[in-house]
Amino acid sequence: xxxxxxxxxxxxxxxxxxxxxxxxxxxxxxxxxxxxxxxxxxxxxxxxxxxxxxxxxxxxxxxxxxxxxxxxxxxxxxxxxxxxxxxxxxxxxxxxxxxxxxxxxxxxxxxxxxxxxxxxxxxxxxxxxxxxxxxxxxxxxxxxxxxxxxxxxxxxxxxxxxxxxxxxxxxxxxxxxxxxxxxxxxxxxxxxxxxxxxxxxxxxxxxxxxxxxxxxxxxxxxxxxxxxxxxxxxxxxxxxxxxxxxxxxxxxxxxxxxxxxxxxxxxxxxxxxxxxxxxxxxxxxxxxxxxxxxxxxxxxxxxxxxxxxxxxxxxxxxxxx
Amino acid sequence: xxxxxxxxxxxxxxxxxxxxxxxxxxxxxxxxxxxxxxxxxxxxxxxxxxxxxxxxxxxxxxxxxxxxxxxxxxxxxxxxxxxxxxxxxxxxxxxxxxxxxxxxxxxxxxxxxxxxxxxxxxxxxxxxxxxxxxxxxxxxxxxxxxxxxxxxxxxxxxxxxxxxxxxxxxxxxxxxxxxxxxxxxxxxxxxxxxxxxxxxxxxxxxxxxxxxxxxxxxxxxxxxxxxxxxxxxxxxxxxxxxxxxxxxxxxxxxxxxxxxxxxxxxxxxxxxxxxxxxxxxxxxxxxxxxxxxxxxxxxxxxxxxxxxxxxxxxxxxxxxxxxxxxxxxxxxxxxxxxxxxxxxxxxxxxxxxxxxxxxxxxxxxx
Numbered sequence: 310x311x312x313x314x315x316x317x318x319x320x321x322x323x324x325x326x327x328x329x330x331x332x333x334x335x336x337x338x339x340x341x342x343x344x345x346x347x348x349x350x351x352x353x354x355x356x357x358x359x360x361x362x363x364x365x366x367x368x369x370x371x372x373x374x375x376x377x378x379x380x381x382x383x384x385x386x387x388x389x390x391x392x393x394x395x396x397x398x399x400x401x402x403x404x405x406x407x408x409x410x411x412x413x414x415x416x417x418x419x420x421x422x423x424x425x426x427x428x429x430x431x432x433x434x435x436x437x438x439x440x441x442x443x444x445x446x447x448x449x450x451x452x453x454x455x456x457x458x459x460x461x462x463x464x465x466x467x468x469x470x471x472x473x474x475x476x477x478x479x480x481x482x483x484x485x486x487x488x489x490x491x492x493x494x495x496x497x498x499x500x501x502x503x504x505x506x507x508x509x510x511x512x513x514x515x516x517x518x519x520x521x522x523x524x525x526x527x528x529x530x531x532x533x534x535x536x537x538x539x540x541x542x543x544x545x546x547x548x549x550x551x552x553x554x555x556x557x558x559x560x561x562x563x564x565x566x567x568x569x570x571x572x573x574x575x576x577x578x579x580x581x582x583x584x585x586x587x588x589x590x591x592x593x594x595x596x597x598x599x600x601x602x603x604x605x606x607x608x609x610x611x612x613x614x615x616x617x618x619x620x621x622x623x624x625x626x627x628x629x630x
Numbered sequence: 631x632x633x634x635x636x637x638x639x640x641x642x643x644x645x646x647x648x649x650x651x652x653x654x655x656x657x658x659x660x661x662x663x664x665x666x667x668x669x670x671x672x673x674x675x676x677x678x679x680x681x682x683x684x685x686x687x688x689x690x691x692x693x694x695x696x697x698x699x700x701x702x703x704x705x706x707x708x709x710x711x712x713x714x715x716x717x718x719x720x721x722x723x724x725x726x727x728x729x730x731x732x733x734x735x736x737x738x739x740x741x742x743x744x745x746x747x748x749x750x751x752x753x754x755x756x757x758x759x760x761x762x763x764x765x766x767x768x769x770x771x772x773x774x775x776x777x778x779x780x781x782x783x784x785x786x787x788x789x790x791x792x793x794x795x796x797x798x799x800x801x802x803x804x805x806x807x808x809x810x811x812x813x814x815x816x817x818x819x820x821x822x823x824x825x826x827x828x829x830x831x832x833x834x835x836x837x838x839x840x841x842x843x844x845x846x847x848x849x850x851x852x853x854x855x856x857x858x859x860x861x862x863x864x865x866x867x868x869x870x871x872x873x874x875x876x877x878x879x880x881x882x883x884x885x886x887x888x889x890x891x892x893x894x895x896x897x898x899x900x901x902x903x904x905x906x907x908x909x910x911x912x913x914x915x916x917x918x919x920x921x922x923x924x925x926x927x928x929x930x931x932x933x934x935x936x937x938x939x940x941x942x943x944x945x946x947x948x949x950x951x952x953x954x955x956x957x958x959x960x961x962x963x964x965x966x967x968x969x970x971x972x973x974x975x976x977x978x979x980x981x982x983x984x985x986x987x988x989x990x991x992x993x994x995x996x
Contacts, residue, residue, distance in 0.1 A: 325687065340746045363685045363692075370646075371692070373683070373702075404777060444646070445639035445702050494644065606644035612698040 317600055319553075322592040326364035328582035334360055335581040351385045351620070352378030361584075365592060367443060368603040375447075376440040376616065384436075384616035395421045427461045428454065430487065432618020438491060439613035444603075449610030452490035460486050477511050478504030488541055494606040495545065502540035510536055527565070528558035538595060545606070550599025556590065564590045632713065636705035638662050638673075641696065651705060653717045660703060673701070677718035682711075682725045693723065759871050766863060766870040771810035774866055778830015782814070789819040791837055794992055798835060801985035805850060805920060807857050815853070823941055825852055827859040829866050842937045846978040846986035847921070847930025854917030855931075861916060864909040914961055918968060925976045928969040935962045 338353035355378040362374035395418050402414020431454045438448040464479040481504045491498035514529030538554035568583040638649035638660055647662035657674040664671060675695045683692035689708035694700045705711075715722060794817035802815045813831040820836040827833050833856045843849055859865065914931065921928050939958045978986065 330685075336747075337743060340743050343750060344746060360685045363683060370644075373694075375700075404780070442699075444644040445641045445699060446644045447699060604643075604645045608642050608699045 317598065320368040320597040320601060320603065322595045322597075323366040324364060324585075324589045324592040325366060326361060326585045326588055328585045331357075331360060331585050332579070332581040348382075348385075349378075351381035351616075354378070354381060354620075361588060362441065365588070367597070370444045370603075373442045374440060375442060376436070376619075380440075380614050381616040381619055384432075384618065385620045387617050388620035391421075391425070423465075427457045429618045431457050432615070434487060434490075435613055436616045436619050439610060443493065444606065446494040446606045446608055447610045449492040449613075450487075450490050451492060452486060457486060474508075475504075477508035480504075481507050484537070492610055493543070495609050496601075496606060497544045499542045499544065500540055501542050501551075502536060507536060527562040531556055531558040531561050534561070534591075543597065543599070543601060545601060548600035548602070550597050550601035552595060553598045554591075554595045556594045560590065560594070634705050634707050634710050636660075636703050636710075639702045641699040641701045649703070651703065651710075653713065658714070658718075675701075675703075676721070677714075677723055678721035680723035682723050684725065754875065758874050762870040762874040763867055765874075766867040769866060774863070775811040775830040777866075778828050778832055782828050782830065782832040791817040791819050794837065794840075794989055797985045797988045797992070801846075801849065801982060801989065802833075802853055804979065804981050804985070805853060805857075805924060807853075807861075807920065809857075809861060813857070813860070823938065825856055827856040827865065829860070829863070831860055833857065833860065840989055840992075842941055843934060844937070845930060845933065846982045847926050847928075848934040848937070849986060849989070850921055850924065850926050850978070850982070851917050851928075851931035851934045854920035855913045857920060858913030858916030859909065862909070862912055864913065868909065911961065911964060914965060915968070918965065924979075926978060927975045928965070931965050932962055932969075935965075 334356055335353075338349070338356055341349040342353050355374070355376055358374045358376065362372040365372045398414045398417040398421070400414070402411040402417075431450075431452060434450040434452060438450040441448045460482060464475070464482055468475040468479050481500070481502050484500045484502065488498050488500040510529075510532045514525065514532060517525040518529055534556055535554045538552045541552040543550045543552075564586060568586055571579045571583050571586075632652070634651040636649050636651045638647040639645070640647070645665065647664075649660045649662035652659045652661075654674075657676050658680065659672060659674055661670050661672045663669075675693075679695060681694045681700075683694065686692050689706065691705045691707075691711045691714070693703045693705075695702070795815065798815045798817050802813065807813060809831055811831045813833060816832070816834045818834050818836050821838040821841075822836055823838040823842045825833070825835040825839055833853065835852070835856075839852070843852065917931060918928055921930065935958045939962075942958070977983075
C-alpha cells in the first residue's frame with residue numbers, strides 16, 4: 310500500500326454531456342409533460358438529472374443521481390398544494406372586496422413565501438445530497454432546519470436594517486451553513502470565504518460596472534463565480550483540499566452571448582444545448598486541488614428519500630451552485 | 631464461459647477494485663482482491679435485481695446492485711452488455727431507462743414525438759381558447775358581478791358627472807337591455823372620448839364622448855356595443871384566455887431563462903390583441919341587434935365609428951396593428967355588410983330624444 314496517498318494533487322472535473330443527446334431527452338420530457346398535463350414533471354426532472362450527473366466525471370469516476378420520478382411525485386403534488394394555498398389566499402383576499410382581507414391575503418402570501426425558502430433549501434439539500442453518489446459513496450446534508458431558519462431570519466433583518474449592505478455577509482453566512490453541512494461519505498465540506506471579501510468584490514464590481522457602462526459585468530460575474538467555488542474546502546481525515554475554478558470574464562462573455570443567441574433564436578427550444586454548454590463551462594474550468602485521497606472515502610450517510618421540498622424549491626426558483 | 635474485467639465498488643468505500651466478472655447460471659459472479667492482497671473475495675448478483683445505468687457512453691456498462699448503499703460495477707467491454715442480456719433472458723437485469731427507448735424502435739417514437747410537437751400549437755391556438763372560454767362561462771354571473779364591483783369602485787369612482795349619469799341611465803332604461811345582473815351606467819368627467827365595460831355590468835362613458843357623437847342612434851349604438859361586451863362576458867373570457875395561455879407556455883417550456891419569459895409574455899399579449907378584435911366585432915353585432923330591436927337606424931353605428939375615426943385621424947393615431955380596437959374602417963365595412971338589406975326603421979322614440987337632448991346640451995360642469 311502506498312504511503313503518501315495524500316500528497317497535493319489536482320483532480321479535474323470532466324463533463325461528457327452532449328447537446329444533441331440531452332436535447333433528445335428534454336424533447337421527450339416536454340412532450341410527455343405536455344400530454345400528461347404537467348404530471349410527468351418529476352419523471353422528466355429525474356431523467357434530466359440522471360443524464361447530467363452521469364455525464365459528470367470527477368477523478369475518473371462519474372456521479373450518479375439515484376432519485377426517481379416516483380419519489381419526487383409526492384413532493385411535486387405537495388408543492389402544487391402549497392402554492393395553490395398561497396395564491397388562493399391572495400385571490401380570496403382580492404375577491405372578498407374588502408381592503409382588510411386583501412391585505413390579510415397578501416400578508417399570508419408573502420410571509421408564507423418567505424417562510425418556505427429555508428424549508429425548501431433544507432429539504433432540497435437533504436434529498437439531493439442523499440440521492441447523489443460518487444463511486445458508490447453517497448453525499449449527505451446534516452444541516453438543521455431551525456438553525457437555518459434562525460440564520461435566515463436574523464441575517465435578513467440585518468440586511469434590511471443596513472439597507473442591503475449586510476447582504477454580502479448574509480450570502481457568505483448562508484453558504485457557510487449550507488456547504489458546511491455537506492458530507493461526501495467521511496469527507497466534510499466547508500466554505501471559507503468571508504463577508505468582507507465578498508463585500509469588496511461586490512463594491513468593486515458595481516462601481517466598475519457602472520463606470521464601464523456594463524462592460525465590467527462579465528469580470529464581476531467571473532469574480533463572484535470564482536469566489537463562490539474557490540472557497541469550498543474538503544476535509545478528509547485532517548487533510549484538506551479545495552475547489553479551484555479558473556473561469557475568465559471573456560469565457561463568461563462567450564458563454565452568455567452564445568447561450569442567449571441559442572435560446573432566443575430557437576424560442577427556447579434549444580435551451581438544452583445552453584444547459585450543456587453551461588455545465589461544460591463550469592466543470593471544465595474547475596478542479597479539486599490539495600490532499601485528497603479519492604480511493605479512501607467511506608460510506609457514512611443514512612438513506613433519505615423524502616423529496617417533499619425538491620419541487621417547492623423549483624417553484625421558488627432557488628438554485629444552488 | 632467468458633470472463634470480463636471490470637471495476638467494482640463495494641458501496642462501503644470509494645476504493646476501486648479490479649474484478650473478474652463471469653456469467654454463471656445462478657448469478658453474476660464478481661471476484662476481486664482486497665487491498666491487503668489476502669484472499670480473493672467473491673460476490674454474487676442475482677440477475678433480476680441488477681440495475682443498469684441508462685446514460686453511459688457507447689461500449690461502457692455500469693451496473694448497480696443491492697439495497698442502500700448499492701454496490702456498483704463498471705465494465706468497458708462492448709460485448710459485455712449483449713452477453714449479459716442474452717445470458718439472463720429468463721430474469722433480465724432492470725434497465726433504468728430514460729424517456730427514449732434505445733435505437734431500433736426509435737423511428738416510430740420520433741414520428742409520435744413530431745406529431746405531438748405539432749399538437750402543441752394546435753392546442754395553444756384552438757383547444758386552449760375553447761377550454762378557457764368554457765371555464766369562464768362556468769363562473770356564475772353573481773360572482774362576476776361581485777368581482778366587477780371591486781374593479782368598478784377603483785376605476786369608476788374617480789370623477790362622476792352625476793347629472794349626466796342620471797340622464798344616461800334614463801336613456802339606457804329605454805333600451806331595455808336584458809342582463810343576468812343589474813347594469814350600471816356612469817358618465818365620467820374626462821374629455822377623451824371613450825367608453826368601456828367592466829365585468830359585472832358596469833358601463834362607463836367619458837364626457838368627451840358627447841362632444842363627438844351627434845344623434846341618439848349613435849349613443850344607442852355605443853351603449854349596445856358596450857352592452858355586447860358584458861352580455862358576451864368578454865372581459866372575463868379574455869382574462870381566462872390570457873391566463874391559460876400563460877400557464878400553458880410555462881408548462882411546455884419548463885424553466886428556461888428570464889429572456890424567454892419576456893418573449894413569451896409579449897407573444898401572449900399579441901394573441902390577446904387578436905382576441906379582442908374578434909370580441910369587438912362580436913360586440914358590434916350585438917349592438918346592431920339592440921338597434922334593430924328598437925327599430926333604430928343602424929346607420930347610427932356607422933356614424934359613431936366615422937366620428938371616432940375623424941377624431942383619431944385628427945390626432946394621427948389609427949394604427950391597425952397596435953390599437954386594441956380593430957381598425958374602424960374594417961368595422962364600418964362589417965356593419966355596412968350587415969345592414970344593407972334592412973331599411974324599416976323609425977326615428978328615435980320621444981323618451982330617447984328627451985334624454986339625448988339633455989345629455990347633449992348639458993354644459994360640462996367644472
